[in-house]
Amino acid sequence: MPEVNELVNGVFWVGVRDWDRRLFDALVPLPYGTTYNAYVVVGDKKTALIDTVNPGFEGDLKAKLDVLGGMDKLDYLIMNHAEPDHAGTIPFVLEENKKLKLVLTEKGAKLAKVLYHVPDDRMMIVKQDDQIELGGKTLRFIEAPFLHWPETMFTYLVEDKVLFPCDFFGAHSAGGVFAEDVQDLLTLAKKYYGEIMMPFTKSAKQGMAKLEGLEISMIAPSHGPIHSDPEPIVLAYLDWTSGETKEKVTICYVTMWQSTKTLVDKMVEILLEEGIETKVYSLPVSDMANIAGDLVDSRAIVLGSPTVLNGLHPQALYAASLVKVLRPPAKYAAVLSSFGWSGGAVKQALEILGPTKIEVVGAVDVNGRPTAEDLKKVEELARSLVEKVRSG
Numbered sequence: 001m002p003e004v005n006e007l008v009n010g011v012f013w014v015g016v017r018d019w020d021r022r023l024f025d026a027l028v029p030l031p032y033g034t035t036y037n038a039y040v041v042v043g044d045k046k047t048a049l050i051d052t053v054n055p056g057f058e059g060d061l062k063a064k065l066d067v068l069g070g071m072d073k074l075d076y077l078i079m080n081h082a083e084p085d086h087a088g089t090i091p092f093v094l095e096e097n098k099k100l101k102l103v104l105t106e107k108g109a110k111l112a113k114v115l116y117h118v119p120d121d122r123m124m125i126v127k128q129d130d131q132i133e134l135g136g137k138t139l140r141f142i143e144a145p146f147l148h149w150p151e152t153m154f155t156y157l158v159e160d161k162v163l164f165p166c167d168f169f170g171a172h173s174a175g176g177v178f179a180e181d182v183q184d185l186l187t188l189a190k191k192y193y194g195e196i197m198m199p200f201t202k203s204a205k206q207g208m209a210k211l212e213g214l215e216i217s218m219i220a221p222s223h224g225p226i227h228s229d230p231e232p233i234v235l236a237y238l239d240w241t242s243g244e245t246k247e248k249v250t251i252c253y254v255t256m257w258q259s260t261k262t263l264v265d266k267m268v269e270i271l272l273e274e275g276i277e278t279k280v281y282s283l284p285v286s287d288m289a290n291i292a293g294d295l296v297d298s299r300a301i302v303l304g305s306p307t308v309l310n311g312l313h314p315q316a317l318y319a320a321s322l323v324k325v326l327r328p329p330a331k332y333a334a335v336l337s338s339f340g341w342s343g344g345a346v347k348q349a350l351e352i353l354g355p356t357k358i359e360v361v362g363a364v365d366v367n368g369r370p371t372a373e374d375l376k377k378v379e380e381l382a383r384s385l386v387e388k389v390r391s392g
Contacts, residue, residue, distance in 0.1 A: 016057045040068055047076075078103045090118065108125075190240065216234075245330065247389050248294075253305065311344045323358075332358065
């Protein structure tokens with residue numbers, strides 16, 4: 001029997017658990033797999049399917065909809081977000097049900113055409129606060145652009161106070177139905193926020209503002225478990241979207257012959273001695289999701305890299321580029337580097353970090369193995385960084 005979970009009266013989870021997926025967007029590690037959540041809302045007169053599933057799982061979705069009376073029972077298909085993991089099965093559903101209307105924003109309509117070749121006569125465009133009556137169930141639409149694509153919207157079930165926010169409030173985990181079923185869910189959600197939403201902090205704040213005054217009894221995102229108690233995840237998002245940081249430093253480094261690591265070790269020693277929360281990642285063996293999660297509330301970043309062919313080591317170059325793309329709220333940075341016959345890593349790091357709003361407090365660049373004098377420079381830089389971090 002296919003897994004179909006009734007969340008509240010007339011609201012059903014018909015999503016898919018992808019236990020085997022280990023990478024998302026060829027970038028994000030998925031150690032616990034993920035889900036592609038889809039939901040059916042059954043009214044007295046009409047029925048709506050909210051989002052679909054990743055391509056390749058069409059048969060799973062159909063089997064679950066058959067439990068609820070089949071695809072022919074659907075009147076509306078809500079596209080909260082056009083990304084294929086949520087919308088990739090739209091062509092299949094529209095082909096199976098010829099009368100179905102695809103409900104989406106104006107920007108969503110443009111993407112539905114180019115990504116899924118949906119004709120105009122199959123689409124129903126909605127805007128902020130438009131509603132669809134299903135008979136005892138009312139769906140209200142909330143435009144939420146750039147969370148995390150320009151066409152994104154939230155769907156709110158008025159009578160049952162259920163919010164369907166697609167990727168917002170999500171987490172990557174294939175296990176559990178509800179949040180309480182997943183151990184340390186907020187840690188997973190924080191990593192997810194850092195990877196997906198942190199580059200759009202301004203839009204995330206606006207999204208949270210649109211939810212102010214809205215009574216929400218349940219949050220049903222499109223990845224991970226359902227929040228039957230919304231308060232923990234909402235409070236976490238209020239914190240993360242605020243841009244507030246802690247007295248915390250995240251250090252990302254790569255070393256080839258231990259010279260850069262020696263510099264990093266001295267930096268870590270001083271930061272811990274001063275009582276600063278310090279997270280250290282050796283880039284070749286670290287999970288990018290963990291780094292992204294720690295960047296959500298770190299006040300400073302330290303990048304360590306040897307010079308390789310007149311620039312950053314490729315792993316450090318990747319990390320520096322991620323910092324630029326993810327736009328963490330960090331205020332300060334420092335760079336530690338070593339080189340043999342010629343430098344260049346520090347110069348490249350400064351070129352990448354320069355356009356950001358992060359203040360580079362200083363850099364230590366060592367020729368060869370670090371001397372006692374070099375380590376003294378690292379200590380001085382570390383104490384300068386501590387002063388900045390404490391000043392907020």
